[in-house]
Structures are given as structure tokens and as C-alpha cells.
Amino acid sequence: MVKVLVAGFKGRMGNTTVQMVLEHADFELVAVYDPMASEKNLNENPAYAQTDVPVFNQLVDIDTKAEVWVDFTRPDSVFENAQYALQHGISPVIGTTGLQDDQVIQLQALAKQKGVGGLIAPNFGISAVLLMQFAQKAAQYLPDVEIIEMHHDNKLDAPSGTAINTAKMIAEVRQAHKQGHPEEKETLAGARGADYEGMRIHAVRLPGYVAHEQVLFGGKGEALTIRQDSFDRISFMSGVAVAIEKIRAYQELMVGLENLL
Numbered sequence: 001m002v003k004v005l006v007a008g009f010k011g012r013m014g015n016t017t018v019q020m021v022l023e024h025a026d027f028e029l030v031a032v033y034d035p036m037a038s039e040k041n042l043n044e045n046p047a048y049a050q051t052d053v054p055v056f057n058q059l060v061d062i063d064t065k066a067e068v069w070v071d072f073t074r075p076d077s078v079f080e081n082a083q084y085a086l087q088h089g090i091s092p093v094i095g096t097t098g099l100q101d102d103q104v105i106q107l108q109a110l111a112k113q114k115g116v117g118g119l120i121a122p123n124f125g126i127s128a129v130l131l132m133q134f135a136q137k138a139a140q141y142l143p144d145v146e147i148i149e150m151h152h153d154n155k156l157d158a159p160s161g162t163a164i165n166t167a168k169m170i171a172e173v174r175q176a177h178k179q180g181h182p183e184e185k186e187t188l189a190g191a192r193g194a195d196y197e198g199m200r201i202h203a204v205r206l207p208g209y210v211a212h213e214q215v216l217f218g219g220k221g222e223a224l225t226i227r228q229d230s231f232d233r234i235s236f237m238s239g240v241a242v243a244i245e246k247i248r249a250y251q252e253l254m255v256g257l258e259n260l261l
């Protein structure tokens, strides 16, 4: 049995992960964490009345045998959480987006120093993992590209972690260049979106949406659009389960679920 701690257990993703871990035959939920939690045990929540799992609201109090730390928290919390997990020999499986490049480098150095495996996955959905790989392939032949990511209106960060990762993967095969007319001007600020090495990234936030991304390629007289949709947060759970199962076999912190597939 893999012993799992879920950080951000009351959130949309954290709660979905708690349910998945409880239902999984090979996983044991040993703790949950949220600094704002007032309860002491998960069984204080009527939905989990039969589930005896301690709730922690301070990092220093966490005294469990957790082997894997699943993090679906906030962009401003995840670095501290991941550091704490690595320092205590717990493998972080990070879904939270918004980590800066220098923070990822610091965490990777810490993982190496401690010999602890970990994963940062900008997206645990297989449709998104495939979209990023297909987009990287397409960009070899169609280097003019724009990304449109669409999310629910409670999302804190923009652009999404998936969109940034898509741009980074494309940038590995695409020479940086400005797109559009050399003299183009925005008559309304932000009209052309964010700029990543000349690729434009547009972020849509609307009620009713979950998580969706389109990558648009334009060539001479032709176009290609690649799209993925997560209609339900269950779409992320098989990826989270794979990460929990496999991550302890590694001694480094990797970025991207594809590293484990």
C-alpha cells in the first residue's frame, strides 16, 4: 500500500483526489493538509464519516508515515509545500501550477540532494499530455502558432500551466520569432495575448468551463487545430494514480506526466 497525504484536500482537485485515493485498492490515505482547516479529522465531514484520517493545518505538525505528497493547492503555497515534502523524504506529486522556473530548479536540486523522486505535472489528463506532444511534432512543420486555453472562472493563474508547458515544448523545436505583421499595434492593450518567444497565448475564463486548450497552427493556405477538453476533474485521476504508484522508484524531480507513462 502506498501511503498518501493530500494537500489542498478541500479544494476541487484535492477532494477528487481524496475520493480516488480512498477507493484505490493499493493506496492508503494517511493524512490531509490545509492551513485553513479547523477540523482535526476527516470524519468530521459528513461525507467522510467512516474515514479516520488526521487533518493537519501546520506543516511542522505533520507526523505521518506518508510516502507520497499530492499537492493541489495554490500557486503561492506549492513551493513551500514541495520543499517540506522533499526535506522529509516524501515524494511530491505536484499538480498545482504557477511554480516559477527558478523554483523548479531549486526543488530539483533538493530532490537530487535527498535522493527523493518527485513529479510536477502541469496536466494529469492524457488528452492534454497527447496534445502537448502532438503540438510539438506539428511545430516542426508549422512554426507559426497561437495557444488558446479556456478555464473555469475560479482559476488563479493565467496563462495555465498547461499552456506555458505547451509553449515550452514547442519552443524546443521552433526558432523564436515574432508572428503577425511586423508593424502591428494593439489598439486595446492585451488584444494579442501573452508573448512566449513570439507565440501568443490567450487565456479565457468563463463559468461552466473546466479545462480546455487549443493550439492553432497556420501555414501557407492551410491550418491545423489541435484541441483537448477536460469536461470533468475525473479526467486527471488516472494520471494522478499512475504518479502515486510509480514515483517512489525515482530519485529525481521530473516535469511532465509523460516521464512516467
Ligand SMILES: NC(=O)C1=CN([C@@H]2O[C@H](COP(=O)(O)OP(=O)(O)OC[C@H]3O[C@@H](n4cnc5c(N)ncnc54)[C@H](OP(=O)(O)O)[C@@H]3O)[C@@H](O)[C@H]2O)C=CC1
Residues within 6 Å of the ligand: 007, 008, 009, 010, 011, 012, 013, 014, 033, 034, 035, 036, 071, 072, 073, 074, 075, 077, 078, 081, 094, 095, 096, 097, 098, 121, 122, 123, 124, 125, 161, 236
Ligand atoms: N496538474 C493538473 O492536472 C491540474 C492542476 N490543477 C491545479 O491545481 C491547483 C488547485 O486547483 P483547484 O483544486 O481547482 O483549486 P481550489 O481553490 O479548489 O483548491 C485549492 C485548495 O488548497 C487550499 N490551500 C490553500 N493554501 C494551501 C496550502 N498552503 N496548503 C494546502 N492547501 C492549501 C485552498 O484552501 P482555501 O480555499 O481556504 O485557500 C483550497 O481548498 C491549481 O494550481 C490548478 O491550476 C487543477 C486541475 C488539474
Ligand SMILES: O=C(O)C1=N[C@H](C(=O)O)C[C@H](O)C1
Residues within 6 Å of the ligand: 097, 122, 123, 124, 151, 155, 159, 160, 161, 162, 163, 210, 211, 212
Ligand atoms: O486550474 C485548473 O483547473 C487547471 N489547471 C492546470 C493548468 O493550469 O494547466 C491543469 C488544467 O488545465 C486544469
